[in-house]
Amino acid sequence: MKILYHHRIASKDGQYVHIDAIVSALRDQGHTVIMVAPNVAEKASFGSDGGWVSRLRQKLPKVISELLEFGYCFYDFIKLCQAIKKHQPDAIYERYNLYLPSGIWAKQLFNLPLILEVNSPLYQERMNYGGVAFGMLAKWSEYYAWRNADHLLPVTEVLAGYIRTAGVTNDKITVIHNGIDKRVFSSIRKNERHDRFKNKLVVGFVGFCREWHQLDQVLTMLARHQADNVMFLIVGDGPVLEALKDQAKAMRMIDRIHITGLVSREDMPYWLEQIDIAIQPAVTPWCSPLKLIEYLATGKAVVAPNTANIRELITDEVNGLLFESNNMQHLLAKIEQLINDATLREQLQKEAVKTIEIKELEWQKNANKIVDLINIQ
Template sequence: MKILYHHRIASKDGQYVHIEEIINALTNLGHEVIIVAPQVAEKSEFGSDGGWVSKVRASLPKFISEVLEFGYSFYVFFKLCQAIIKHRPDGIYERYNLYLPAGIWAKKLFKLNLILEVNSPLYDERNKYGGISLTRLAKWTEHYTWRNADHVLPVTKVMASYVERVGVSPERISVVHNGIDPLRFHLSESKDRDLRFKNKLVIGFVGFCREWHKLDEVITLIANENNPNLMLLIIGDGPVLEELKTQAKSLGLENNFHITGLVERKNIPHWLDQIDIAIQPAVTPWCSPLKLIEYLGTGKAIVAPDTANIRELLKHNHNALLFDSESPENMLEQIKLIISDDVLLKNLQSGAYQTINELSLTWEQNAELICRLLGQKYTEV
């Protein structure tokens, strides 16, 4: 099958990881993938934003920025038409973005099947956190794109409810969580541990650290446990790291605390091998956290918020301990339960690893579904 993959992601972050993994999985299944997308991310290091594009947009008044954002659709519509005429793909796979109906225009013009991946309700998200000037146009582009895709792939059931509310019928919606490549994310052996982490009980966090992640309280918990073998490992970066370093030093925990800084994507499995207990302090209500699935694939005892989207993947006392998202201190209580109970630790780790097969959480299985759907045709709305 020849598949045209269309997206507008210019940053090299978790979004870009998803894109790369799907492309790799489709390619490994023997399909040809033609990409129509910005070239900015391909030339950047992991962790970078959208480069000059982001800087220009940030410097403009919101109204002008959004006009240009919508205007990009006309440019990319031309690029899509060029690619379709040249390559004659069997269908289009698109990662949804706001102000981007170009894929729908192209699929209508060339009568192609279009599968739309939806990771967040961008109109609601941007309106809440950054504000939108062209509200009517923004909402129209979102609803128009969702309704006219042949099939929509939201990443959670929570996200699917947003799609269904705008009039997309349930039979044209399939929930597809993020996944892993099990050849890279799998159970580790003790020999995979760095010397500094051997024979330690390591609590780990992956991501960009913010104040609301409450990692300062995890450091305090380690101090109160008075256990020299208990450690906190932060794999990532963030504005609170200097404060955390100062706190750890003041508590005499320099040997119980380690920060990697930004890590190349290829090195993430190695760092996950160092962790026993993985924490997911906070999530947006519709997301399917990539790191959470990587925690599952590497068999970590997980502590995560008890929210609807997280419960799609985690079951309390089976593959995780869930805490009340309205009471962050409850996260610390769950961590303490695991620290004090080796049997619970091992059971949660085993349950986590089994979840990958139980819920089919691999990129290859996601790619297989995409290909099946591209071979079908649904009535346009």
Template sequence: MKILYHHRTRSKDGQYVHIEEMIDALRDQGHEVIIAAPPSAEKESFGADAGMVGRLKRHLPKFIYELMELAYTVVAYRRLRKAVEEHRPDCLYERYNLFLPAGIWIKRRYGLPMLLEVNAPIFEERARYDGISLKRLARWSQAYTWRNADYVLPVTEVLGDIVASYGVEPGRIVAIPNGINMKRFDDSAAAHSAKSALGLGGRLVLGFTGFIRDWHGLDKIIDMIAQDPPGTRRHLLIVGDGPARTALERQASRLNVTDRITITGIVPREEVARYVAAFDIALQPAVVPYASPLKLFEYLALGKAIVAPRQPNIMEILTDNKNALLFDPDHRDSLSKAIGRLCADANLRRTIGENARRTIAEKRLTWHANAERTAQLFKNLLGHA
């Protein structure tokens, strides 16, 4: 098939991992993928933000920025129309964004079967965390796009319920979680050698990867480590960077545990696996209720003993006492108790880690499998066997 892939993502971060891996997986399966996207995304290094767009969002009044987003739809429409007329694709795959009905307009004009990948309810997310000025227009934009795609592909069933609340028929909602590219993790070092390479030999490593935000709850882990007796082996390794880093470093200094906390800063994507390989316990201290965290699949692929919150979106992938220990996010001591239980029992860490690794194959949690599911949906729409 010839697939037109449309997105508006300019930042080179976790969002771009999903985009790049899906495109590569589709191409590996013999499909031709034509990309219609902002050109700047291809030029950035991993970890880069949205550049000029990000600065405009921070400094412009919200209603002006939102009108600019909507005006960009004209640019996106022209880019898509040019791609359609030049390449004559069989179908359209779009990564959903707010104030972006261009894909729907192209679908209608050219009769293209369309799949819409949804990673978050962006109207609700932005209204809660950033604020939205043009609320009625933003909500209309989200509803219009979701209702008019042929299939909507949320990353969790929880998110699928939110999509359904906008009037999308359940039969047109297909939950496809994030995945993993096992080729990037096949040659990962054993834990002891990975620790030695990072100067953490002999430590019991509690690890976290990703963009560091206040709500991730890593301050609780530092408080926990600060209560350990002298000579303890527990060490927190944070692989990433973000706005909460400075506060965490100050907290570690105040509690005199700076030598037991390592924050790497941004790590090139191809290097992440060798850091995660050093983890004894992989942490997902908090997550929004509809997300499919990329880090979770990395932890699973490397066979790590995972600690994560007991909430519906996480339980779509993890089972308590099988491939993870799940804690009650509403109970103050539940996280530290789950971590303490794993720290005290090497056999339990090993068993949960082995089950975690098997989960990838059992649930087909790979980008390759996701590309197969996507291609089959297109074939159904096109009337192929």
């Protein structure tokens, strides 16, 4: 099958990981995938924010930035038409973005089925975090894409609820969570422990570290455990790391914390292998957190917020521990519980691995579902 993959992502971050994983899974199955997308991310290193595109948008007034964003869809529509005429694809697979009706236009012009992957209710998200200059246009572009796609793939049931609110019927919606490649992320894959973590119990966090993660409080709690076998591993970058290092020095904890900085996707399995207890301090209410699924796949004892989207993946005290959302003391209590209870910790680790099979959290299985949906359109 020939599938035209359409997106507007310029950054090379978690979004790019998802795109690359789906494209690779489809190609592994023998399908031809034609990309119509910005080429900014292709040339960038992992972790980049979109380069000059992001810098320009940050400097421009919101009104101008959004006009340019909407204006891009006309240029994008021409690119889509050229690609469709040249490659004659069987279908369009699109990653939804705001102010991007061009995929629907191309679908209608060439009478092609369009499967729309939805990772966020972007109109609502932008309204919550910074606002929108052209509210009516932004909301129209969202509802227009959702209502006119042949089938929609939200990444959580919570997100499916937003799509239903737009008037899309259940028969056009299939929830497909993010996934993992079992060849890369697996509890069976046992790397040698890093020298710093041999015979240690490691509490770990993976991701971009911000103030609201309150990792300083995790460090303070770990300092109360005088036993040298409990360590804190942070795999990622972020604006709070220097302050955390200073705190660790002041508390004489510097030998019990390890911060990797930004690591490549290729090195991520190695660093996940070092973790025993994995924490997800905060989460947006509609997302399917990629790092949470990687925690489960590699057999971690997970501590995560008790929110509706997380409950789609984790059952409390079965394959993870859930804490009251935005309650840091409850999170710390759950971490401490796992430090002190080896039996519970090992039980959760075993059940975490089973979740991948039970919930079908694999990119290859996601690709199978995508192809099946294209075939019935």
